Amino acid sequence: MLDLLIIGGSAASTAAGIYAARRGLNFKIITKEFGGEVATSGEIGNYPGTGMTDGIKLADQFKEHLKLYKADPEEGIEVAKITKQEDGTFAVAAKKDGADISYQAKAVIVATGVHPRELSIPGEKEFRNKGVSYCTTCDGPLFSGRVTTVVGGGNSALEAGLMLADIAQKVYVINKNAAFKGDDVLIKNLSLKSKDKVEIIYEAQTMEIIGEQFVTGIKYKDKDGNEKEVKTDGIFVHIGMIPNSGIVPDNVEKNPFGEIKVNVKCETNIPGLYAAGDVTDVPFKQIVIAAGQGTTATLSAVEYLNRLQ
Structure with missing residues (x-):
């Protein structure tokens, strides 16, 4: 049983993973492909500390940063559905190379981003x-x-x-x-x-x-x-994006655009389930904001896990 499962492979999941590692959690990061929308961006000049860079370089930096904490993301994972079980934990059904796999976690962060409209x-x-x-x-x-x-x-x-x-x-x-x-x-x-x-x-x-x-x-x-x-x-x-929010439980609250509703602590309406980055209803879709939300989600999850003990 994992303490925390982080689903996604870009800025939000990277920040979430760094903070999970620093807090000593038993966690995994899973994603279909690392990089997300960041990797498809051209010139990036508004991410603090990087000067002028591009999306591919920044995504590579994210992955290298995770390696420092031995938190390499597990790629090739296609998540189908998240289910909250009667005991309060989460079951996550997924596929890898066509085979069914599953994960069990006490808390989950959804940082699955968006796809093109x-x-x-x-x-x-x-x-x-x-x-x-x-x-x-x-x-x-x-x-x-x-x-x-x-x-x-x-x-x-x-x-x-x-x-x-x-x-x-x-x-x-x-x-x-x-x-x-x-x-x-x-x-x-x-x-x-x-x-x-x-x-x-x-x-x-x-x-x-x-x-x-x-x-x-x-x-x-x-x-x-x-x-x-x-x-x-x-x-x-290039006419906009659609949130990858279909994997969350059906009773998770979303706005009319399909974005997952979160509060300032990145909590959804389901205890133990968090969301961060462009998949949420955060008003500004920026890399730096996604990273901040990933951090917030993990710190909120830590509070939640501490209350379980």
Whole structure:
């Protein structure tokens, strides 16, 4: 029986694991793949103490920090469901390499993050990994010297546009709104790019992704309702995220977006079950905030475990 099981593999779970190790808990960190959304981020300049870095480097630093405490995350674990048992402990059903496995713990921290929201238009699923991508950091370099399209209007779309502007022949940015909703510095930097290099299409509703073996274009309706098409080799979708909250017990309180509701101590409405990072209803989705929540969740779990004794 573990004292604490931490589910997730990014900033929140790293901080939770460091504090669990320092408190001498019997714990594990399990995740499908370490890195999370941090690893897919481009340039990062707002995480204290790291200066200018990138997502892959920061994720590697997280893993190295855990190694200092012999708290290496167990990867390749797909969690199916968390159940609170009659004795107050938790059973966690999971799979590894297709085989059923389970964990038992007195307390659990859910730090499972988010996954990309899809456009839900014809052609999207058919051309996934055939020109459609949800990670510009991962797949952008494959489109060096080619025509690319970014769909979205927030920070991640702006960052994608900036990255592709440095390597692609041409970048279209399709924004359904009349203006971007990201940081001013990103909006300014994208606007400074050559108009021949970056073309922004506002108030456009994506309709269909087209192609043969690979993507060849994307159709959209402009603000006047006219259907148009952009010829493109790659489409990078950045329209928001969906929380990975389906594994928690059915009676865990969530907001209308599916985010797990937590209080200032990262407690859910179920004693012994905590949540941290982007999977929660914390208003600002930032790496440093996720790390702080991971710390808070472990310290709250320590208080809970002490009361059990």
